[in-house]
Amino acid sequence: MDRVSMPLVPDPGDMTTRLQPTARTTLRRSKERAATERQALYDVLTDGMFCHLGVVVDGDPLVLPTAYGVDIDRGPDGTLYLHGSVAARSVVAAPRQAVCVTVTHADGLVLARSAFHHSVNYRSAVIFGVPRLVEDPDEKLHGLNRIVDHLVPGRSSATRPPNRKELAKTSVLALDLTEASVKTRSGPANDEEQDLDLPYWTGVIPLHVIAGEPENNPDCDLLVPAHVRSRANRLGAPS
Amino acid sequence: MDRVSMPLVPDPGDMTTRLQPTARTTLRRSKERAATERQALYDVLTDGMFCHLGVVVDGDPLVLPTAYGVDIDRGPDGTLYLHGSVAARSVVAAPRQAVCVTVTHADGLVLARSAFHHSVNYRSAVIFGVPRLVEDPDEKLHGLNRIVDHLVPGRSSATRPPNRKELAKTSVLALDLTEASVKTRSGPANDEEQDLDLPYWTGVIPLHVIAGEPENNPDCDLLVPAHVRSRANRLGAPS
Numbered sequence: 001m002d003r004v005s006m007p008l009v010p011d012p013g014d015m016t017t018r019l020q021p022t023a024r025t026t027l028r029r030s031k032e033r034a035a036t037e038r039q040a041l042y043d044v045l046t047d048g049m050f051c052h053l054g055v056v057v058d059g060d061p062l063v064l065p066t067a068y069g070v071d072i073d074r075g076p077d078g079t080l081y082l083h084g085s086v087a088a089r090s091v092v093a094a095p096r097q098a099v100c101v102t103v104t105h106a107d108g109l110v111l112a113r114s115a116f117h118h119s120v121n122y123r124s125a126v127i128f129g130v131p132r133l134v135e136d137p138d139e140k141l142h143g144l145n146r147i148v149d150h151l152v153p154g155r156s157s158a159t160r161p162p163n164r165k166e167l168a169k170t171s172v173l174a175l176d177l178t179e180a181s182v183k184t185r186s187g188p189a190n191d192e193e194q195d196l197d198l199p200y201w202t203g204v205i206p207l208h209v210i211a212g213e214p215e216n217n218p219d220c221d222l223l224v225p226a227h228v229r230s231r232a233n234r235l236g237a238p239s
Numbered sequence: 240m241d242r243v244s245m246p247l248v249p250d251p252g253d254m255t256t257r258l259q260p261t262a263r264t265t266l267r268r269s270k271e272r273a274a275t276e277r278q279a280l281y282d283v284l285t286d287g288m289f290c291h292l293g294v295v296v297d298g299d300p301l302v303l304p305t306a307y308g309v310d311i312d313r314g315p316d317g318t319l320y321l322h323g324s325v326a327a328r329s330v331v332a333a334p335r336q337a338v339c340v341t342v343t344h345a346d347g348l349v350l351a352r353s354a355f356h357h358s359v360n361y362r363s364a365v366i367f368g369v370p371r372l373v374e375d376p377d378e379k380l381h382g383l384n385r386i387v388d389h390l391v392p393g394r395s396s397a398t399r400p401p402n403r404k405e406l407a408k409t410s411v412l413a414l415d416l417t418e419a420s421v422k423t424r425s426g427p428a429n430d431e432e433q434d435l436d437l438p439y440w441t442g443v444i445p446l447h448v449i450a451g452e453p454e455n456n457p458d459c460d461l462l463v464p465a466h467v468r469s470r471a472n473r474l475g476a477p478s
Binding site: 055106114163189 | 288291292293294295298299300302303304306336338339340341343345348350351352354355357359361363367383384387390391395397399401402405409427428434435437438439440443444448449450451452453454455456457458459461462464467470474
């Protein structure tokens with residue numbers, strides 16, 4: 001599958017960035033290039049709001065959307081945090097085996113003159129690894145705070161923190177950001193030379209995720225606080 | 240993992256719809272209820288622009304974003320089409336084994352008074368099955384048209400269709416929409432009774448995917464056609 005790509009040949013607009021060469025992410029890089037690539041990974045993770053977590057359950061793939069948090073200063077390459085009910089199937093499976101975490105932004109629909117060269121402008125990160133079950137209480141709370149603050153920066157200090165009972169119900173997983181790849185496509189459609197005179201419109205429909213006006217819960221008459229306003233504004237309207 | 244849910248206990252705002260009872264999707268339903276549920280599945284697939292495809296490669300999960308198309312009239316429960324390069328790892332793997340296709344819409348960030356009850360409003364569909372490699376040339380072209388028309392309705396008849404060489408490079412997979420579940424969360428945050436007086440703002444930041452103004456390719460001076468305009472307008476601005 002061509003990573004949101006409609007084009008089925010390598011597209012000049014496509015760019016793949018691989019971190020930490022492994023069987024799945026195979027290119028060797030210079031130290032400088034690796035730093036650039038790591039920043040590209042952090043950028044995709046910072047902009048994303050949730051991920052798709054893949055696990056293998058009884059031999060079959062299971063892909064579920066879930067929230068995540070990031071601490072780029074924890075561990076040699078940074079750490080991704082996931083959480084879930086201690087009873088949930090995918091979390092129970094995850095600490096024993098490899099997972100794949102994918103974060104994708106769709107930036108535009110790319111319409112070529114040929115059906116074959118239709119594509120999507122996007123940025124995506126794919127992270128592989130065997131997550132560690134977080135057992136240290138301080139890191140567990142830290143991981144949960146990172147997840148809440150990823151959705152809305154500053155939020156963890158503007159809520160009641162999890163109590164002991166809630167913490168006991170929750171599993172937190174930590175995944176090293178070591179084996180990862182970043183792939184992006186941007187720019188206009190790329191048609192074959194012989195198709196350039198065809199009478200079909202070609203271009204890009206840009207896509208944006210924006211926030212609407214924050215809506216108070218019916219039982220809350222407080223003013224929308226700065227951290228919430230700021231989160232909504234950061235998503236903002238399309239430029 | 241709680242399906243984009245920050246809450247780790249069942250949330251009154253959560254609703255799961257399961258189709259075709261199996262080991263993974265276990266509730267039995269009346270015929271009427273099943274029809275309603277099937278419509279919920281089609282609605283999530285119609286609104287989605289791309290999916291996350293999970294496959295197992297060498298025992299490990301691989302999750303990649305990709306485009307898809309739908310034909311609800313093909314087969315007893317409708318058919319989902321995927322495509323990719325004949326050389327791509329995940330497509331080569333897919334016709335021999337089970338896949339999981341997940342489509343997710345994030346509708347809002349749900350901010351509770353307690354960290355534990357933070358959540359996300361969303362709609363998601365998860366489809367399981369072993370896809371069939373489409374070998375019939377007519378169905379192959381049909382599947383590709385469905386994928387192009389899913390991105391922009393009407394687009395397949397406003398482009399050059401794939402030629403023989405392009406078709407030979409492309410694998411098309413068909414997945415029955417038989418074993419699937421739909422899960423949604425909507426509405427305000429749900430806090431514990433004893434937290435209702437805490438002095439923290441609670442509410443929802445709505446999220447919308449919108450289209451910007453279509454951008455012509457630099458070498459295209461045609462007017463934006465109706466089907467492109469209409470696609471952009473359907474995404475539109477938030478209400």
